[in-house]
Amino acid sequence: FFFSYRTIMPRMRVWLREEQDYSTFLKKSSRQSPVNIVPGHVKTDENLGNFTFVNFSTREVFHNIVNTGHTVQINLKESMVEIHGGGLNGVYVMHVVALKKGLTTEDAMVDPEGIAVLGFLIEVRQCVHTPYKKGPWSNLTSHLMNSTEPVNLTDAISMTDLIGDVDLTKFYRYKGSLTTPMCNEVVIWTVFVEPIHVHADLLQLFPTKTHLTNRYQPTKALSGRQIYASPAVELPAG
Incomplete structure (x- = not known):
């Protein structure tokens, strides 16, 4: 479970692969993430x-941050x-990301469908006076x-508490990659249509308390991939 934070700045920081030149890697890649989802x-x-x-x-699932x-x-x-269903081929166990049940982390990193990511926007x-x-x-x-030291979470928080009233039947699906090094192309991405609403003051805590800004990947080419939607998503006519 990750947070991603972006601010508008003149320069864009992109995580570079440590083991090989990033631009060379991208030329050989065919299913990198994230991608731009155009409903049409x-x-x-x-x-x-x-x-x-x-x-x-269940409010006892989070270990640390x-x-x-x-x-x-x-x-x-x-x-x-x-998690299972939703067009996934098997049961996935949530760790930081969801690994296919029965696979080790090492196995999942080389299985084309070894990892499932649930993406929430x-x-x-902007509640200025509230x-x-x-x-x-x-x-x-x-x-x-x-600080890079883990902090144990003792608050009674569940996944459902964080997701709120997002309609979990409305989502997009495509084959992609991890967005942090090593960017392995082993991910079945689910991106939910409805966003999670968060107060602006809470989001501002990311740069002020963690010193992390512009930590995101730019969108990548689809390279022939097709993006699909669940039947509950209303797509533009034509």
Whole structure:
């Protein structure tokens, strides 16, 4: 479970691969992430049915939070959260990302469908005269810091608390990659249509408390890939 934060600045920072030249790597790549999703170019896939989420409402699944220097990462307790359905070929166990059940992390890094990522867009609410209310997001962001040491999470927060009222039947699907080094092309991406709403003051805690800014990847070419939508998504006519 990752946070990604972006501000508008004259220069854009891009994570470079440490093991090889990034531009050379991209020339050989065919399914990098993220991608630009244009609804008019998306096709409906009737096989993308509803997900089954195991222990998403359980408030004892988060283990710790850590500033990796690249991003803010939340680690889940071992084998507590699972997902299946939604057109996925098998059951996936949530760690930092969801690994196909039965695979080790090393195995998942070379399996074309070894990792499933659930992507949620965050929409900032500019509530100038309204302070944010105490809740799961304020509890979580209170642990942000400019330190690489993990901080144990003792707050009673569930995945469902963070997701809120997002309609989980409406999503896009494509084959892609991890967005942090090594950018392995082993990910089945699910990007939900509806955003999570977060107060602007909470989002501002990312640069002020972690010193992380512009930590994102630019969109990559589709390279012939097709993006699909679940039947619940209303696509433009034609």
